[in-house]
Amino acid sequence: MDKDLEYLKQSWREMDRVADIDGGDFRNCMKPTMFSTYRRKLLRSYTVLVVISGIYIVLGPLCIWPMGFPVWITVWLSVYFGLMCVLSFRVRDKLLELDFGRMNVMEALACVDKILRMRRMSQWVGMVAMVPLMVCLLWYMYGIDVSLFVGGVVGGVVGVVIGLVTDMRMRRMLNEIRTALGNMLEDENG
């Protein structure tokens, strides 16, 4: 083997001497309140989403029905929350499958790729279902009470901004993961 590569190996071993070892970190990882991995945070978020959207399948229509909204809007709202509940459940299910210890790099990348794509899909489906629903809700809110309408607009704008920012980050990560995965699969297939 080339001497340079041998020397490279030797230098890699010598890097052990300068590796920064901090024993304090280890203990933090066993306390869920002090540190939470990104995966665990996502799992928690999606569990909350499943529960809340599940509750709002019934609660949403119950809230707006007494205000005089038509039946078809209350049904639409219920269907929207039902859809979000199912999609969130699927993402959560996939997150539970993710196991970095058991999976090799290719499997882990493929799983993360699937999770990110499912997230994006649920965001898009949510937007497609929600935008016309919001327009109708705002229309009726305006007819009922202007302050209700203003509150609805503000809430909608905030939601859109948050959604767009999240989507941008998601897209960047998705592209990175897909590039890495694509490179691996390309080489496997020759």
Add this chain to the structure above:
Amino acid sequence: MAKRSEQQKQRYLQIVEQYSTLIYKVCYMYADDAEHLKDLRQEVLANLWQGLEGYNGNSRMSTWIYRVAINTCITFFRRHGKHSSLERIDERAASVADNSGERASQLRQMYEMIGRLGKIDKALIMLWLDEHSYDEIADVTGMSRGNVASRLYRIKQRLIAENHG
């Protein structure tokens, strides 16, 4: 998070203490800056803690740790953009080398090239530098042994060319 016995906690502490340099080196290879390095290490340590129950001993402990660490680093989603300084791996490696300035310079060039590699190739060269067999590297990455061999061959050729170029 499921409650763990004191025995499991002690086992975890022993393992991470024993392999702390391995974890550090993997994270260092993938980190852009000091903040990123800290995040990666914490993420890896947390994933090791979570996954320890599922470790059934059918692979070497170092192979299992490599798998978790590399998977974590490759898929880590950096949520904030703040940067802090971190000595580049080529500079650190050169400063560790206790040979002539020429050797240090060659070393720097090779590590610079490794720093520019894609995420998967970084994983391959790291595992090779740590004396893992092609079969073990294939097991960690999920690539075929042939693919591992050909990719590593290309990377090594590039390293040699970089060094003599």
